[in-house]
Amino acid sequence: MRRVYSKGREEDYTVTVDWNLGNACNFKCTYCHPWFKSGTNRFPDINKAKLLVNRIAEKHHESNRLVRFSFVGGEPTLYRHLPSLCRHIKESAWYQVSISTNASASLEYWTDLMPWIDIVSITHHEGKADFQHTKAVVELLRGQFKTVHVAFAMMPHTFDASMARMEELRALGVSAYPQPLYEDHALRKRLMPYTKAQRAILFPNEASDMVIETDKGTREMPSSDHMIYKKMNSFTGMRCGIGVDQIVIDQDGTIRGGWCRVGGALGNVHDGDFEIPTEAIVCTKETCNNPMDLAVPKWRDDPDF
Numbered sequence: 580m581r582r583v584y585s586k587g588r589e590e591d592y593t594v595t596v597d598w599n600l601g602n603a604c605n606f607k608c609t610y611c612h613p614w615f616k617s618g619t620n621r622f623p624d625i626n627k628a629k630l631l632v633n634r635i636a637e638k639h640h641e642s643n644r645l646v647r648f649s650f651v652g653g654e655p656t657l658y659r660h661l662p663s664l665c666r667h668i669k670e671s672a673w674y675q676v677s678i679s680t681n682a683s684a685s686l687e688y689w690t691d692l693m694p695w696i697d698i699v700s701i702t703h704h705e706g707k708a709d710f711q712h713t714k715a716v717v718e719l720l721r722g723q724f725k726t727v728h729v730a731f732a733m734m735p736h737t738f739d740a741s742m743a744r745m746e747e748l749r750a751l752g753v754s755a756y757p758q759p760l761y762e763d764h765a766l767r768k769r770l771m772p773y774t775k776a777q778r779a780i781l782f783p784n785e786a787s788d789m790v791i792e793t794d795k796g797t798r799e800m801p802s803s804d805h806m807i808y809k810k811m812n813s814f815t816g817m818r819c820g821i822g823v824d825q826i827v828i829d830q831d832g833t834i835r836g837g838w839c840r841v842g843g844a845l846g847n848v849h850d851g852d853f854e855i856p857t858e859a860i861v862c863t864k865e866t867c868n869n870p871m872d873l874a875v876p877k878w879r880d881d882p883d884f
């Protein structure tokens with residue numbers, strides 16, 4: 580393997596700040612690890628959070644790279660300062676703000692947040708979410724030209740119901756896709772017991788996002804989940820752009836380059852300070868399992884490899 584990158588990440592251009600705003604969630608889905616729903620971590624102090632944005636803005640002021648702040652959780656809309664933080668980012672520079680959400684917040688909430696966000700990635704959890712409300716949020720956001728994606732968390736026993744709802748959104752022109760679930764979903768390990776037909780829907784052979792270059796040529800893969808499923812997610816010894824192309828902030832405020840934790844901690848939001856690396860690290864992990872980490876460019880220094 581010579582080089583791996585995600586076209587969706589606009590290689591060499593977009594820097595992603597993947598920010599986990601605590602582990603409080605109002606849904607508490609069975610397949611979600613307690614790490615992401617127990618509510619044990621405090622939300623960041625708004626002034627410290629804005630300080631972190633300022634540090635990142637200083638660092639990238641001259642670089643001409645687009646910075647995308649991507650808020651995940653838990654459920655990030657439960658952080659009461661989220662609108663203020665998003666507004667601070669949008670007023671600091673030409674940055675993108677993306678929210679990953681279950682969309683359960685009220686339409687009034689989304690109307691107020693809308694000026695300060697660009698991309699909304701909704702995950703629909705069948706049996707937990709009110710689909711008509713999700714649909715109304717999607718229509719509201721699209722009406723204001725926001726980019727909206729809807730992932731359907733596919734449980735094997737509600738697979739058909741989720742597919743029907745997904746088709747309903749697709750008929751309206753919404754970007755909607757099925758998301759595979761794992762028994763250990765946090766680590767993307769042990770795929771749920773899907774039937775063969777369900778697996779064919781979850782892992783279609785359509786090229787789209789991830790690109791892999793090897794000595795045999797270039798191959799496009801549909802998604803990071805597909806790469807994990809096909810066991811094409813080992814990059815031990817390769818250079819990886821975490822820290823340079825991506826910063827992640829864990830639910831306890833720890834700042835790192837990647838969710839894999841390679842390269843160690845860079846600081847903590849609650850302390851209000853951190854160091855941004857300037858050099859790509861060498862991967863020491865056996866497998867790369869987080870979709871955000873997988874999308875970061877990876878390469879070998881030796882062009883003849």
Ligand code: SF4
Pocket residue numbers: 814819820821837838839840841861862863864866867868872873875877
């Ligand atoms: S496991 Fe970490 S260091 Fe290794 S390729 Fe993935 S993101 Fe990069």
